Amino acid sequence: xxxxxxxxxxxxxxxxGSGALSGALDARGQHMVTRDREAVDILLLGSGGREHALLAxxxxxxxxxxxxxxxxxxxxxxxxxxxxxxMEDGNAVAAFAREHGIGLVVIGPEAPLVGGVADVVRAAxxxxxxxxxxxxxxxxxxxxxxxxxxxxxxxxxxxxxxxxEASCAAYVREVxxxxxxxxxxxxxxxxxxxAQTTEEALAxxxxxxxxxxxxxxxxxxxxxxxxxxxxxxxxxxxxxxVVPLATSQDHKRALDGDRGPNTGGMGVYSPVPILLPxxxxxxxxxxxxxxxxxxxxxxxxxxxxxxxxMLTRGGPKVLEFNARxxxxxxxxxxxxxxxxxxxxxxxxxxxxxxxxxxxWDDDWAVSVVLTSxxxxxxxxxxxxxxxxxxxxxxxxxxxxxxxxxxxxxxxxLTNGGRVLDMTAVAPTFEDARNRAYEACDKIWFEGKAYRHxxxxxxxxxxxxx
Numbered sequence: 001x002x003x004x005x006x007x008x009x010x011x012x013x014x015x016x017g018s019g020a021l022s023g024a025l026d027a028r029g030q031h032m033v034t035r036d037r038e039a040v041d042i043l044l045l046g047s048g049g050r051e052h053a054l055l056a057x058x059x060x061x062x063x064x065x066x067x068x069x070x071x072x073x074x075x076x077x078x079x080x081x082x083x084x085x086x087m088e089d090g091n092a093v094a095a096f097a098r099e100h101g102i103g104l105v106v107i108g109p110e111a112p113l114v115g116g117v118a119d120v121v122r123a124a125x126x127x128x129x130x131x132x133x134x135x136x137x138x139x140x141x142x143x144x145x146x147x148x149x150x151x152x153x154x155x156x157x158x159x160x161x162x163x164x165e166a167s168c169a170a171y172v173r174e175v176x177x178x179x180x181x182x183x184x185x186x187x188x189x190x191x192x193x194x195a196q197t198t199e200e201a202l203a204x205x206x207x208x209x210x211x212x213x214x215x216x217x218x219x220x221x222x223x224x225x226x227x228x229x230x231x232x233x234x235x236x237x238x239x240x241x242v243v244p245l246a247t248s249q250d251h252k253r254a255l256d257g258d259r260g261p262n263t264g265g266m267g268v269y270s271p272v273p274i275l276l277p278x279x280x281x282x283x284x285x286x287x288x289x290x291x292x293x294x295x296x297x298x299x300x301x302x303x304x305x306x307x308x309x310m311l312t313r314g315g316p317k318v319l320e321f322n323a324r325x326x327x328x329x330x331x332x333x334x335x336x337x338x339x340x341x342x343x344x345x346x347x348x349x350x351x352x353x354x355x356x357x358x359x360w361d362d363d364w365a366v367s368v369v370l371t372s373x374x375x376x377x378x379x380x381x382x383x384x385x386x387x388x389x390x391x392x393x394x395x396x397x398x399x400x401x402x403x404x405x406x407x408x409x410x411x412x413l414t415n416g417g418r419v420l421d422m423t424a425v426a427p428t429f430e431d432a433r434n435r436a437y438e439a440c441d442k443i444w445f446e447g448k449a450y451r452h453x454x455x456x457x458x459x460x461x462x463x464x465x
């Protein structure tokens with residue numbers, strides 16, 4: 001990585017744990033808080049890098065029994081069995097869970113949550129990690145989220161919503177400056193246009209309302225463009241208690257220097273060293289206010305609440321809320337977490353979540369996403385991948401599979417836009433970043449692409465962002 005200043009922790013005040021922690025050790029020899037509980041068979045829904053990281057952490061738990069995944073990917077079947085069930089069919093998921101004695105269903109992606117899979121499974125008497133469809137509207141409808149934030153007094157960007165192109169275009173011309181155009185519904189992380197000019201905004205409005213994002217773009221949100229560095233904060237909640245996890249910073253744009261189109265995420269690091277005094281406390285308080293407001297509205301939110309924040313000069317403001325773990329944020333947060341994830345997830349569903357269930361080590365984590373050429377546009381699949389074992393053998397490195405599949409002879413093939421997450425954990429930021437990129441060099445597949453500047457924002461410091 002060369003010279004430059006050493007990255008230090010800044011004002012993130014993570015729980016470090018203490019001698020009061022007791023119980024089993026995770027895969028990295030860290031203590032986990034545990035409770036007396038029999039082994040629980042688990043069904044995990046999803047197929048991305050987030051789900052691979054969740055599966056790996058669940059497998060560390062002394063309470064993890066038989067593990068199933070649906071649909072899974074080319075790296076997950078070393079830890080779990082394939083469940084032949086559609087993850088978006090709540091009745092099928094509940095039936096499989098009943099037939100196989102599943103004690104916990106973990107829902108990774110947003111679509112099954114917004115589609116009500118958690119509701120159907122809970123109604124069958126099976127524990128679920130993930131919010132109800134009503135609570136998941138916090139991600140499923142940006143306007144709904146704005147309305148909840150307004151009632152909760154949460155700072156966020158000013159906005160207007162529209163369903164017809166003419167009136168929306170007229171408003172954009174009236175704004176006559178930078179703004180953000182968002183499809184109201186789920187658009188796989190791609191329905192956001194950060195427009196620097198009126199022309200870019202008008203093009204974004206047309207893209208949404210002309211059907212590029214299907215029903216997700218039938219309503220458009222136009223909001224002010226906030227300025228500052230971004231920061232993600234995941235939190236566990238049982239609908240009352242909110243337990244914040246470690247901060248992280250994603251890199252959304254496809255190309256170095258934050259250029260190119262938005263993606264699902266090209267790389268991430270944790271923790272975020274550029275936080276100013278009090279900012280983390282304010283972000284945690286915001287997430288608590290949202291959970292409290294939903295409860296006051298008669299909506300019990302249990303699962304993971306993911307807040308995307310802009311660190312403005314006026315303090316943290318919410319860019320968006322997601323109703324699940326972030327991807328790729330999960331791939332750097334969970335490796336640093338000292339916790340029994342099975343116990344935490346069951347506590348969220350049972351209403352017994354406690355802050356002492358989660359603690360953190362002092363390591364840093366950096367993850368670089370390897371993508372297929374052309375992503376986030378059109379790309380080819382089925383390219384053989386080599387070097388995964390060599391990368392995994394590097395100290396502190398874990399390769400999480402995202403868009404991969406197995407051929408009939410067991411060869412790992414590319415099967416998506418984001419292919420692999422090269423995650424490294426080390427005592428210093430510099431070592432973690434260097435190891436992540438060393439791991440990238442071990443991997444080969446036709447069309448391999450990635451950003452070379454993941455983490456440079458931490459190195460530069462806030463004054464230069």
